[in-house]
Amino acid sequence: MARGPVLVIGLDPVRIPGWDPQPVVAAIARGQARFGVHDVDADLCLVAPDDHPEEAITEALVRRDYACVVVGGGIRKHEPLLELFERVVNLVRQHAPGAAIAFNSSPEDAADAALRWLR
Template identity: 85%
Template sequence: MAVGRVLVVGLDPVRIPGWDPEPVVAAIARGQARFGEHGIDADLCLVVPDEDAEAVIVEALTRQDYACVVVGGGIRKHEPLLEFFEKVVNLVRQHAPGAAIAFNSSPEDTADAALRWLR
């Protein structure tokens, strides 16, 4: 089932200060494993908004040809990151114009978000 490669862009829970990253790290791992269950190749691009995140995202977007880019809820839902979220969406449009853009509701349903656009 070659449906195309997926890039998941999200916040790096290990590098965000002030909270326990382990539950999010575990949820991301479970979410990534679900791609394998569907036979989908998925790459992860985890960033910290204040640390040259845009360059990291552009490098990831141009490394492969992606059928879909999923933008994680940590970027999308946290109101102080609204401008960063807009930048991420526009980077996808600019550097992966053929890719669908999807949004997950949790790290564990990331494959479901991609599958809405890959089928």
């Protein structure tokens, strides 16, 4: 029986100009695969900061009753995105008030972050 569901919110590396997204795309895929190893049902919501991310995040949050929402480091750690990070946390509080909020340290350990709250 799968646990969760979990929503992972992060930046879409393909939609950020000026760098090679493939290493991050591969890390995200490895991270999502780890959810399956732990029998955790997980959805992914990748956004671009300059393309109405709040709309996509809200749509994802209301799609299911999430047990946990993991907010990725690309949103949290990059100081110019501080306001977006605040909006993401408040959107989770508004649209998924029963969900735990977790933070990963890399795209590959999102399952570990969620598991801290799903036990």
